[in-house]
Amino acid sequence: MNLKSYCFYARENYKKGDEVLLCYGLHTNLELLEHYGFLLPFNPNDKVYLGLDEFYGFACDKPQHGSMHIEVDGRPSFQLLAALRLCFVSKAVRQQKGHLALCGQQLSIENDVLVYQRLKERCLALLHEFPSTLHMDSVLEHILSLCSTFDGLIGLLELCGNIKSLSAESQKLLVGSVCGWTALHLQEREFILHELHNFSQHDSRGSGKSASIEDLGLKMERWWLSIRWRFCHKRILHRCVNHCARQLLLLE
Numbered sequence: 001m002n003l004k005s006y007c008f009y010a011r012e013n014y015k016k017g018d019e020v021l022l023c024y025g026l027h028t029n030l031e032l033l034e035h036y037g038f039l040l041p042f043n044p045n046d047k048v049y050l051g052l053d054e055f056y057g058f059a060c061d062k063p064q065h066g067s068m069h070i071e072v073d074g075r076p077s078f079q080l081l082a083a084l085r086l087c088f089v090s091k092a093v094r095q096q097k098g099h100l101a102l103c104g105q106q107l108s109i110e111n112d113v114l115v116y117q118r119l120k121e122r123c124l125a126l127l128h129e130f131p132s133t134l135h136m137d138s139v140l141e142h143i144l145s146l147c148s149t150f151d152g153l154i155g156l157l158e159l160c161g162n163i164k165s166l167s168a169e170s171q172k173l174l175v176g177s178v179c180g181w182t183a184l185h186l187q188e189r190e191f192i193l194h195e196l197h198n199f200s201q202h203d204s205r206g207s208g209k210s211a212s213i214e215d216l217g218l219k220m221e222r223w224w225l226s227i228r229w230r231f232c233h234k235r236i237l238h239r240c241v242n243h244c245a246r247q248l249l250l251l252e
Contacts, residue, residue: 008022024036026045027045028043028045028046028047029043029046029229029232029233030229030233033225033229037225038225039225039228039229039232041228041232043072043232044072045072046072046232046236047067047069047070047071047072047077047236048069048070048126048233048236048237048240049067049068049069050068050069050070050080050122051068052068052083052084052087067079068080068083070123070236070237070239070240071236072236072239073239073243074236074238074239074240074241074242074243075240075243076119076240078104081104081115082101082102082104084115084118084119085101085106085107085111085112085115086098086101086102088111088114088115088118089107089108089111093107109251112247112251113248113251116244116247116248116251117244117248119240119244120240120241120244120245120248123237123238123240123241123244124241126237127234127237127238127241130230130234131191132188132191132192132195132230133188133234134231134234134235134238135183135184135188136184136188136191136192137227137230137231137234138231139184139192140192140195140196140227141224141227141228141231143192143196144220144223144224144227145224199219199220199223
């Protein structure tokens with residue numbers, strides 16, 4: 001069998017013209033995007049994977065089963081929480097109380113404080129690695145949803161122009177069409193316009209020949225999917241930051 005191909009097996013005999021359904025399975029948005037070319041804005045199976053080596057060099061034996069990830073609601077998985085609890089104690093405590101962590105129990109208040117502090121710090125660090133914020137992605141995605149064609153995107157760019165030279169009327173039109181624009185700082189607005197401008201210049205690069213509307217439409221769709229994925233990814237990280245903050249308040 002070709003390793004680059006998919007092989008489907010039917011569980012029943014089908015007649016010509018019968019409807020054939022495919023169960024995608026329980027996949028994260030990244031897996032759906034990679035294998036099927038789409039993602040879900042609200043995917044209950046989405047998650048963010050983390051490794052113990054990401055936590056300031058701390059390492060210890062992790063649980064035998066399950067994955068180390070953050071759930072879609074921002075909570076650390078059972079395995080991740082247990083592993084972090086074991087990481088941030090001495091070897092003697094791990095030998096004495098390690099079984100408690102593997103049963104989902106707290107080792108100590110001080111240990112949990114350290115766990116949630118470090119997890120919060122790691123999520124914030126991951127968020128800072130992105131060139132855009134969650135709100136910027138939300139606005140950019142909304143802009144793209146307003147542009148059903150490449151001409152629509154170019155029209156919006158012509159309206160926007162340079163953010164520093166926008167007239168009051170242009171500002172009014174832009175604010176009226178793009179939700180959340182007024183909540184952005186000047187630097188964030190310039191970043192979004194820079195992203196849009198870079199995309200609009202795509203057809204003038206390379207050979208100098210203009211790309212077809214179909215090619216540009218496909219590129220826009222792929223761009224929209226990448227923005228939607230990183231938005232969902234960062235939303236999980238933000239939820240984890242908020243979850244850790246709530247847990248730290250409860251532990252005070």
